[in-house]
Amino acid sequence: MRVLVAYSSKYGATRGIADRVGERLTELGHEVDIERCDDVEYPEGFDAFVIGSAAYMGKWRKEARRFVRHNADLLAGRPTWLFSSGPLGTDRVDKDGNDVLVAAAPKDFEEFEERIHPRGTMVFFGALDVDKLRGPDRIVSWMPENDALPEGDFRDWDAVDGWTAAIDAELATSAA
Numbered sequence: 015m016r017v018l019v020a021y022s023s024k025y026g027a028t029r030g031i032a033d034r035v036g037e038r039l040t041e042l043g044h045e046v047d048i049e050r051c052d053d054v055e056y057p058e059g060f061d062a063f064v065i066g067s068a069a070y071m072g073k074w075r076k077e078a079r080r081f082v083r084h085n086a087d088l089l090a091g092r093p094t095w096l097f098s099s100g101p102l103g104t105d106r107v108d109k110d111g112n113d114v115l116v117a118a119a120p121k122d123f124e125e126f127e128e129r130i131h132p133r134g135t136m137v138f139f140g141a142l143d144v145d146k147l148r149g150p151d152r153i154v155s156w157m158p159e160n161d162a163l164p165e166g167d168f169r170d171w172d173a174v175d176g177w178t179a180a181i182d183a184e185l186a187t188s189a190a
């Protein structure tokens with residue numbers, strides 16, 4: 015199947031996850047394009063979609079939200095999966111006892127569930143290199159209440175690979 019992996023990444027962590035999903039799907043026999051959301055020219059040419067964005071301040075990046083809204087009818091009619099790259103750290107449960115990955119689902123997922131009925135949504139741990147941060151992001155990361163922004167690469171490649179394998183399995187049943 016022709017699969018588009020479209021992503022929005024500010025500092026590269028989400029691009030790395032998109033690349034990994036794309037590489038795995040290619041190994042599994044799909045014809046895959048990996049593109050920034052704003053660079054996608056002809057989404058109608060794909061049979062299935064995986065769309066991912068980094069989350070900032072609880073939301074997906076504008077470029078990714080625009081891509082989903084602009085192509086909502088197309089995405090609603092073809093198998094589509096969404097992922098968000100967000101929480102940092104290694105704890106799966108926060109101090110209030112909530113699952114970190116559930117709590118980090120961007121606000122946009124609710125709207126997108128309604129509009130395009132994705133086959134699945136997923137939140138992956140992200141990565142943060144404070145030296146790379148620009149402008150207001152740098153200031154936000156210094157705020158004491160943001161000790162929830164630990165530095166490091168927390169991307170869980172096993173989780174990414176497992177999710178990608180599940181997408182492949184579901185695509186195989188839709189193609190049959």
Ligand SMILES: Cc1cc2nc3c(=O)[nH]c(=O)nc-3n(C[C@H](O)[C@H](O)[C@H](O)COP(=O)(O)O)c2cc1C
Binds near residue numbers: 026071118152154
């Ligand atoms: C200023 C700032 C705000 C952030 N806000 C959130 C957030 O609201 N939710 C979340 O899950 N992660 C948040 N993060 C973590 C980023 O989403 C994470 O580092 C992500 O992997 C970055 O991806 P990118 O390099 O592709 O932009 C924030 C990071 C920074 C620096």
